[in-house]
Every structure is written in C-alpha cells, then in structure tokens.
Amino acid sequence: MAIAPEEEHPQKAIGWAARDQSGILSPFRFSRRATGDQDVTFKVLYCGICHTDLHSAKNEWGNSIYPLVPGHEIAGIVTEVGSKVQKFKPGDKVGVGCLVGSCRSCDNCRNDLENYCPKMILTYSSTYYDGTITYGGYSDIMVVDEQFVIQIPESIPLDYAAPLLCAGITVYSPMKYFGLDKPGIHVGVNGLGGLGHIAVKFAKAFGTKVTVISTSLNKKDEAIGRLGADSFLVSRDPDQMQAAIGTMDGIIDTVSAFHALSPLISLLKTNGKLVMVGVPDKPLELEIFPLIVGRKMVGGSAIGSLKETQEMIDFAAKHGVKPEIEVIPIDYVNTAMERLLKSAVRYRFVIDIGNTLKAE
Incomplete structure (x- = not known):
C-alpha cells in the first residue's frame, strides 16, 4: 500500500486509538495532510460514541485497520479552508459523519446517494485516495474535503449536534x-x-x-x-x-x-x-x-447522503430535535465502551475532545 510522504501530512495530531482486537484505546500521535485547495480543516470539539466504534475497535466485522482512531460523529470549528473552498470559512460550526470520500462518478454519487457508493471512503479505518489510512474524530483536528462537511446551524450546540451526524x-x-x-x-x-x-x-x-x-x-x-x-x-x-x-x-x-x-x-x-x-x-x-x-x-437503510444529512440537521434545528447525551472526558472512553456494551447509557456518549484531549 502506498503511503503519502511525510511532507504531505505535516499537521501533527493527537488522538486515542485501538492497536489490536482488545479494543482498548490509548493516546496516539499521528499526522494529517496539509489543507488542500478543496479541504476544510477544523478543530474537533466533540465526538459522539457510536456502537460501530465498539465493533470496529474490536474488529468484530473483520475489516478493521490498526491503529484505529474511531469516531464518525464529529463536531468542531473551522480553522482553515483551501483556496477553492466555497461553502465554509474559518469560525464556522461544522461536522463530519460516516463518510469522507466517494468515487463521485457512479449512479449513486450522481444521485446524491454517496452513502451507497461501492467505493465510499469511511471516516476511519478506511483507505483514502492517497493510500493512507483514515483516522476518525477521537482526535484534535480533522482535514476533510468540503463536499463531505456539514454546516451545523448556530442554534444547535456542538455537543448535541455530534450524535445527529450518525445516529x-x-x-x-x-x-x-x-x-x-x-x-x-x-x-x-x-x-x-x-x-x-x-x-x-x-x-x-x-x-x-x-x-x-x-x-x-x-x-x-x-x-x-x-x-x-x-x-x-x-x-x-x-x-x-x-x-x-x-x-x-x-x-x-x-x-x-x-x-x-x-x-x-x-x-x-x-x-x-x-x-x-x-x-x-x-x-x-x-x-x-x-x-x-x-x-x-x-x-x-444505511446512514444518508451528504445532502440528506444537511437537510436532517437543518430540520433538527428548526424543530428542536436534540439527542439525550452524556458528555465525558477522553480518558473515560474505555469505561464508556464497557457501559455501551451493557446498554448502560441514556442515550449517547459524547466525548469532550476540546477540553480533555491534551498532548501528553
């Protein structure tokens, strides 16, 4: 598998990753790509915990790639945009769900059904266009093509917005x-x-x-x-x-x-x-x-397209639809996974990335 040279991934990042099928998460240093012409870079402030994160960390579906940084209910604030980005600017509230890429040429992609694209690129434990492995939102920054970024309405707090992006x-x-x-x-x-x-x-x-x-x-x-x-x-x-x-x-x-x-x-x-x-x-x-x-x-049915996800979160803002959440620090994540396995949460864990994920 081709790996992009280090100079193409100069943004230092920190997160929590599983290294093997034990699913135990611990601090992990890695790097993100430079902000490309069509990329949005944002500081992650909150990330929801999905049951998929638990399955993936333990490789229960047999397709996990380690080290694995979970998280596809990601909300934060834009820090930088590429020269060709049109929809976002620094300071915007944004989110990323389960997808960060697709082929953009198949029937599904042409009909706003990227979530059914046979070549879709998942937010974590997937292979990106450049051959590198995608890492999710249990991390401090994200760099994502603007086509796969959702605008979060001002009326929805970011911690409540995060679970909407998957659940x-x-x-x-x-x-x-x-x-x-x-x-x-x-x-x-x-x-x-x-x-x-x-x-x-x-x-x-x-x-x-x-x-x-x-x-x-x-x-x-x-x-x-x-x-x-x-x-x-x-x-x-x-x-x-x-x-x-x-x-x-x-x-x-x-x-x-x-x-x-x-x-x-x-x-x-x-x-x-x-x-x-x-x-x-x-x-x-x-x-x-x-x-x-x-x-x-x-x-x-599986998740939704980018167009439909934007429609959903706008609808949620208009009608006051918010998930029931329990906000936790990043160092509680392994305990949260144990509780999730027992269905001992009402009803969605959200990790306070911005305040609790710190460089060691």
Whole structure:
C-alpha cells in the first residue's frame, strides 16, 4: 500500500486509538495532510460514541485497520479552508459523519446517494485516495474535503449536534424514504437506545403517532414522559402484542441483538414497512407468508447522503430535535465502551475532545 510522504501530512495530531482486537484505546500521535485547495480543516470539539466504534475497535466485522482512531460523529470549528473552498470559512460550526470520500462518478454519487457508493471512503479505518489510512474524530483536528462537511446551524450546540451526524441521519433517512414522515400515521420504534430515542424525537417532529416497542416495561415512563412517545408496547407481553396487531404503518427497528421479526411484522397494517437500521451479529429468520398475505415489506437503510444529512440537521434545528447525551472526558472512553456494551447509557456518549484531549 502506498503511503503519502511525510511532507504531505505535516499537521501533527493527537488522538486515542485501538492497536489490536482488545479494543482498548490509548493516546496516539499521528499526522494529517496539509489543507488542500478543496479541504476544510477544523478543530474537533466533540465526538459522539457510536456502537460501530465498539465493533470496529474490536474488529468484530473483520475489516478493521490498526491503529484505529474511531469516531464518525464529529463536531468542531473551522480553522482553515483551501483556496477553492466555497461553502465554509474559518469560525464556522461544522461536522463530519460516516463518510469522507466517494468515487463521485457512479449512479449513486450522481444521485446524491454517496452513502451507497461501492467505493465510499469511511471516516476511519478506511483507505483514502492517497493510500493512507483514515483516522476518525477521537482526535484534535480533522482535514476533510468540503463536499463531505456539514454546516451545523448556530442554534444547535456542538455537543448535541455530534450524535445527529450518525445516529440522527440513520433514523431520519429511512423515515423520509419509506414515507414514515407523514403527519398522523402510526410509527413503531423497536428498541430505545442511541438510535431508538432519536427516532422517537424525529417521528414526533414529523407529526406521527409513535409507539415504542421494548422487551421490558422499564423504559415506559421515560419513553412517554421524557421523549414524547404516545404509547409503549412490551414485546414479551402476548396480550399487548395481540391487541396491537395490524395497527402500525411502519416500524423502525433499531435493535442490534438477535430477535424475532415475525411478531413485529404482525404489528404492521397492510402495506406496512419494517425497516432495519440495527445490525444483529447473526442472521435473523424471516417468514415470507406474512409478507405475502399482508403485502408488507422488510427493508434496510444505511446512514444518508451528504445532502440528506444537511437537510436532517437543518430540520433538527428548526424543530428542536436534540439527542439525550452524556458528555465525558477522553480518558473515560474505555469505561464508556464497557457501559455501551451493557446498554448502560441514556442515550449517547459524547466525548469532550476540546477540553480533555491534551498532548501528553
């Protein structure tokens, strides 16, 4: 693999990286490229922790490149722009999500679907155009082509903006594409974690009726009282599930653990849609007959394009949609990963990079 010469990467950077499949993160020194003509360089102030970061740090999907600096929910302030940059200037509030590059020539790229480009370049643990490895937002600076940078509205604090750049767009995009954004329709949200809680907030902002589906009653008061859901359904309660059969226009399934799909499909009306955004670690069983007799569908969705991500964050600013966050220092990150594994966070960790990531 070709590695760009050091003079092309003169910007010294610090971050936290995993070195092996233990997933343990520790301080790491590296360098970023010089600010190119079309690049935006920004100081990272906050970075959300996504479940993908945990999977990647431990190489659970088998494609991690070490050393690995995670982080694709990145928010900060522009410090420098290239001579040909048109959309940004120093001092702007900006963010970067899951992508920092794509081929820009395939059908997906030409139709504002870079997130489905077969040659997309991920924000970390991916190979950039120059042959170098991409490093994510658990670091002090980022250098990103302006086409992959999001303008963050002034009304959204950067710590709240960060999780929107992955968790937010991951649920917003399928709601828009599959027509689950229409006022008055009934949307189910399966799972109330980092994705699920923000799905509830977007669904309510769209004007839909929202039911949270969960395996236990523990989160009912929070789902309805704090997040604004209209109702709560315990999936392990056969009486509740029976009463809800055929009542939902669509379900956003955020659960990443193995679970049964048939009970969820039974909740859908005719023409209903079950949309998968969680990633279980083993295949799920799918019965075809209930799909046929109800003209129902099971689909999937992955993040969103740059255009749609900008649309999402502008919508969030207009409607006051903000994630529930717990801000942590960088040296707490390994403990945060352990808690994330146990779902012991309400509902998204955000690392205070600006105040706690210091050169050793």
